[in-house]
Amino acid sequence: MKNKGSVNAIIFAVIVAILVGWGVSKYNNLISKDQYVQSKWSNIETVYQKRTNLIPNLERTIRSYSKFEKETLTQVIQARSKATGITIDPTNLTEADMARFQSAQGELTGALSRLMAVAESYPNLKADQQYLNFQREYTAIENSIRMETVNYNNATVDYNTYRNHFPTSVIANFTNFKEKPYFKADAGANKAPEVFKDE
Template sequence: MKGKGCIVLIVIVALIAIVGFWAVGIRNGFVGQEQTVNAKWSNVETVYQKRANLIPNLERTVKSYAKFESETLTKVVEARSKATSVNIDPTNMTEADMAKFQAAQGELSGSLSRLLAVVESYPNLKADQQYINFQREYTAIENSIRSETVYYNDAAKEYNTNIKKFPNNVIANFSNFKEKPYFKAEAGAEKAPPAFSE
């Protein structure tokens, strides 16, 4: 009788240890995926910051053309200021945070689009080498923004799917892992932006 009780106890302890190691493995997987999502978010912020950093160079180039509409340029500078002031903690990001970030970035995109459209009326500015360099770099950064937001959404999808699956969701809820929001297309995104001419 004593031997059977000892065997039952060993089996129970072994099962508890197996379940414990399994749960720790699942939780550690969540940690790795969450860090991937956070890293992808940092990449998104980096390319948006790179775009914002271009604005002072554009401002200097454009200001050298006295006739240029200063109101349009002022709106770009103000939108840049607003866009760079929105900071998000990727470990505790919500849908509202993402919407606020996207709205600020969208305002900057819209201001830049209007500025670039107005530039078309100024052949000397369009021919300026600094402006041509800006256009090239701006186009490359916009492509990077699209790529990085896709990479972020892919990482967020994998993480969100993993923390919602049963029995992972039990461990995720117990360990306080929260769903990450996605980048969403802006209203009117289905329309192609105007092409830049060089």
């Protein structure tokens, strides 16, 4: 009887060890995928910061044209301030956080688009080398933003799919790994901006 009890204890210990090993493996995969999503989010923040950093040079360039509509420039400055005032914790990113971030960045995009549309009425400004440099950098950064949001969403799809598959979802819920929100396209984002057409 003692031998049978020992065998049962060994079998039980082996089963427990296998389950623990399985759980640790799932947990480690969740960590890796979560870190990958966070790195992609960091890339998004970086390209948006690059865009934000362009605005002071744009502001200086435009202020040299005294007749330029100051209200349009003021809207850009205010939108920039709002966009830089939002901080996101990528370890606990929620739909509400994503919506706030996208809303602020969308306001800045809209303000910049309006400013550049107004700039079309100022031939000297359009020909200014600093303004032309801004346009080139801005176009490159907007392309990077689109690319990085796609990369983030791809990483999020991979993470969410893995996280929600049973039985990984049990480990995820137990260890507080939540679903990640997706970066949603702005209305009309599928249309290329027309403010950079060469004449």
